[in-house]
Structure formats: structure tokens, C-alpha cells
Amino acid sequence: MKRFLSLLAVVVLSLTLIPSALAVNEDVEGTIVIYTSMYPFAIELMDAAIAAEFPNLTPGNNGSFFYYKGTSALITQIYGEMGPDRDQPIGGDIFMVAEPAFSLEMKEYGYLESFEVENAEEVLRFEYDPEGYWYPVRTLNMVLVYNPEMVDTWAERGVTIPKTFYDFAFDPSLKGYICMSDPETSGTAYASICALIGKYGEEYLDGLHNNSIMREGGSSAIAKLQTGECACIMILEESILKYIDDEAKNGNTVTNLEIIYPEDGVILIPSTIMVVNDQYALNANSEAAVAVAQWLLTPDAQQLILKGYMHAVRSDMTDVPKGSIDTNRLIEMDMGVNWENAYHNREQILNLWAEKVTR
Numbered sequence: 001m002k003r004f005l006s007l008l009a010v011v012v013l014s015l016t017l018i019p020s021a022l023a024v025n026e027d028v029e030g031t032i033v034i035y036t037s038m039y040p041f042a043i044e045l046m047d048a049a050i051a052a053e054f055p056n057l058t059p060g061n062n063g064s065f066f067y068y069k070g071t072s073a074l075i076t077q078i079y080g081e082m083g084p085d086r087d088q089p090i091g092g093d094i095f096m097v098a099e100p101a102f103s104l105e106m107k108e109y110g111y112l113e114s115f116e117v118e119n120a121e122e123v124l125r126f127e128y129d130p131e132g133y134w135y136p137v138r139t140l141n142m143v144l145v146y147n148p149e150m151v152d153t154w155a156e157r158g159v160t161i162p163k164t165f166y167d168f169a170f171d172p173s174l175k176g177y178i179c180m181s182d183p184e185t186s187g188t189a190y191a192s193i194c195a196l197i198g199k200y201g202e203e204y205l206d207g208l209h210n211n212s213i214m215r216e217g218g219s220s221a222i223a224k225l226q227t228g229e230c231a232c233i234m235i236l237e238e239s240i241l242k243y244i245d246d247e248a249k250n251g252n253t254v255t256n257l258e259i260i261y262p263e264d265g266v267i268l269i270p271s272t273i274m275v276v277n278d279q280y281a282l283n284a285n286s287e288a289a290v291a292v293a294q295w296l297l298t299p300d301a302q303q304l305i306l307k308g309y310m311h312a313v314r315s316d317m318t319d320v321p322k323g324s325i326d327t328n329r330l331i332e333m334d335m336g337v338n339w340e341n342a343y344h345n346r347e348q349i350l351n352l353w354a355e356k357v358t359r
């Protein structure tokens with residue numbers, strides 16, 4: 001009887017240990033590199049989480065799983081690695097690039113590995129490739145921002161703070177006082193221009209030109225708004241949310257920045273995740289890359305997306321980035337981007353930008 005009880009205790013102990021042993025993906029091994037345009041502070045969060053979740057996986061970029069560049073610069077680098085015939089291997093195993101149109105392109109070139117996300121139709125808020133070649137992984141939101149401390153000052157000068165993207169380009173009182181990133185160097189700015197041309201036609205670019213738009217991004221655009229050089233800027237919501245939260249952590253309350261969620265629609269950019277197949281990835285480790293990609297779409301990983309001031313892509317998550325508004329409400333407000341058009345007419349659209357805006 002004692003021997004039976006001892007054996008039973010061993011079995012019970014073993015069963016108790018199994019779940020914890022399987023909670024971490026210890027069987028996922030090898031090296032991977034993730035090409036991404038996520039901001040470095042978000043990469044730090046992800047690096048630590050991936051290392052904990054996949055303890056036997058080796059980070060392939062100087063101790064990091066991620067290789068960072070801005071979207072346009074990263075896409076240009078990938079083109080270079082692919083070679084002129086688009087048939088050479090590249091250094092990345094996973095792509096997390098801001099502009100979804102790039103996913104369509106890489107699928108067409110045959111560089112991607114198809115994989116499955118369990119219950120994708122039920123849990124994902126945004127469109128994904130029906131064959132499993134790409135999925136949304138983080139949602140960026142292009143908005144307008146103004147300085148509420150200077151509203152009266154601008155009014156005295158005859159300048160009206162816009163409530164819409166339309167007024168941003170077409171209200172002549174804003175001439176010389178608006179700013180956005182350059183679509184030739186910013187993937188999210190390019191996506192936004194595609195959306196605005198889709199809604200208002202090529203005349204939107206004429207409006208930006210006539211209103212003498214400045215081309216600045218990030219901290220430079222924020223500074224112009226705070227100093228009064230600009231009355232309104234077009235910028236990613238996450239940049240403002242992070243700035244305000246960082247200042248709050250330092251004991252400073254920001255009162256000279258406020259987000260406008262335009263009445264004619266926000267521009268959501270559901271940036272995708274893609275796995276490079278073994279034929280074209282130098283590490284040839286698509287099995288591990290798929291495991292990481294699938295994990296990045298879990299609730300735990302999506303919480304890190306929220307901490308990075310981006311919106312989660314899972315429909316079963318109600319949390320939003322700190323300081324933002326309900327994601328489902330934003331989806332209802334979304335202007336939409338024709339990603340097929342953004343892909344197939346990239347050169348034409350950028351040429352229009354150059355001809356009409358920077359001429």
C-alpha cells in the first residue's frame with residue numbers, strides 16, 4: 001500500500017509539473033531576426049518577453065531579436081538584399097513593417113511562409129491573408145494634433161484649428177502652419193496619403209501644396225506645435241501618447257498638446273507580421289519564426305503592443321493604449337486605405353506627391 005501511495009504521489013507530482021513545463025516554448029530553438037519599424041522602446045519590451053517565452057531561441061542581432069529601421073528605409077534595405085531579380089536571401093526571418101501594402105508585395109514575390117493563427121476569423125479585428133501569409137499584429141493611428149494653449153492666439157491671427165483632414169489641407173487660414181512626415185521616407189505617411197487621395201482625390205495633394213505644408217516628423221513636428229511655428233500637425237497617435245506619458249512619469253503635465261480624432265475619419269494602419277520561408281531566409285528557421293509570430297498575436301503579447309502605445313488587433317481585448325480612446329470606436333471612424341492600390345501604384349502616388357507637393 002505504501003509503495004502504491006508513493007507511486008501515486010510521483011504520478012500526481014509529474015502531472016502537476018507538466019503544465020509549467022509546457023507553459024514556455026522550450027522546444028523552439030535556433031536563431032531568428034525580426035525586421036521591424038517599431039520604436040526602440042517597444043522593441044526593448046518585446047525582446048525581454050520573447051527571451052522569457054522562448055528561452056532556447058537565440059537573438060540574431062547583437063543580443064536582440066530585432067533589427068530596427070524606419071519603414072521606408074527598411075523596405076529599401078530588403079529590396080537591396082533581395083537583389084535586382086528579387087530572388088536572393090535576406091537577413092530577416094520575420095517582418096513587422098508598418099505598411100501593410102508591403103505584405104502583398106512580398107507574398108507575390110514568393111518570399112513568405114504561410115502559417116495558421118487559431119480562430120483568426122473570430123479573434124482578429126482586421127483583415128488578414130486568407131492563405132495565412134500575413135496577419136495584422138499592431139495598429140497605428142494617424143491623427144491631427146494641436147496646441148490648446150494657443151487656440152486664442154491663432155484665432156487672433158485668423159487661423160482656425162481644423163477638425164477634419166479635409167480642412168487641414170483646404171482651409172487657407174492654415175497656410176504655412178501645418179506639418180506632416182514625408183511619404184517618401186515614412187511608410188505610415190505614405191499610407192495616409194493613399195487614404196486621403198482615395199477619399200478626396202489628387203486635389204488633396206494640391207491642397208497640401210497650397211497650404212505650404214512643412215515636412216517634419218516625430219519630435220521635430222511636436223516641437224513646432226509647442227513653440228507656435230505650427231497650428232496643427234498630422235502625426236501618429238502613439239508619438240503623442242508616449243510623449244505625454246513620458247512627461248507625466250517625470251512629473252510634468254503636458255497641457256500644450258491635444259489629439260484631434262478627425263470628424264471625417266481617422267486613418268488606421270493595421271501593420272502586419274510575415275514569416276520569411278526557408279528558401280529566402282539566411283537563418284532558414286521558419287518553424288521557430290512561425291512560433292514567435294503566433295505568440296505575438298496572443299493576448300499576453302498584445303498587452304505589450306498596448307504598452308507601446310499602439311492598438312491591439314485582437315477583438316477580445318478591450319484595453320487601449322494609455323490616453324487613447326476605444327479601438328472599436330476608431331474602427332468605426334476609420335477612413336480606410338486601399339492596400340492593393342498602395343502596393344500597385346506606389347511609384348505613381350509618390351511621383352504625384354513629388355510633382356504636386358514638393359514642386
